[in-house]
Amino acid sequence: MLSFLLLLFLLPSSSNALDFCVGELTLPETPAGYPCKPPAKLTVDDFIFTGFEKAGNTSNIISAAVSPAFTAQFPGVNGLGISAARLDLAPNGVIPLHTHPAASELLVVTQGAILAGFISSANDVYYKTLKKGDLMVFPQGLLHFQINARGINSVAIVSFSSPSPGLQITTLALFAGSLPSPIIEKVTFLDDAQVKKLKAVLGGTG
Secondary structure, three states, rough: HHHHHHHHOOOOOHHHHHOOOOOOOOOOEEEEEEOOOOOOHHHHHHHHHOOOOOOOOOOOOEEEEEEEOOOOOOOOOOOOOEEEEEEEEEEEEEEEEEEOOOOOEEEEEEEEEEEEEEOOOOEEEEEEEEEEEEEEEEEEOEEEEEEEOOOOOOEEEEEOOOOOOOEEEHHHHHOOOOOOOHHHHHHHOOHHHHHHHHHHHOOOOO
């Protein structure tokens, strides 16, 4: 038995594709991710991402920015079941209620303080103000949010259990698209004036 294990150890690997599958972004994405980049074309830089050194642009309606390191930005995570993002929240910044259909999320605060929470499928609410060094997990598919809880720029690094976690922001889904106002009024119990006001702010039609 020992000699057999030693033989397996000494045999050369037949293909690096068994270890990883760096995404070949020039080819179409499939439900399983991108096809693998040929091993002969790989370098160490395929496994390194340097996009978190600068803050994202928070000059927008939510005073927040998310800088992703998903497969499209970091092909090295293709097929590995992981990805990451940098979250920047200016004073009064907020990431509205949203979900990631394909991933759970782990957030660690690296600067400032962030009020974060999620809502379970039983409509129980779990939220807390997190300070530097605190972590919080958001289970896959559940509505969750992040709000700057201090009058300074707050920063977090977020990891996901998928290289392409997906994103749907509830407010934008309702008021930034073309869902007709009468339907929104029925499903949200908002009146026509409120719906039109929100659509005007977020660029919705219908």
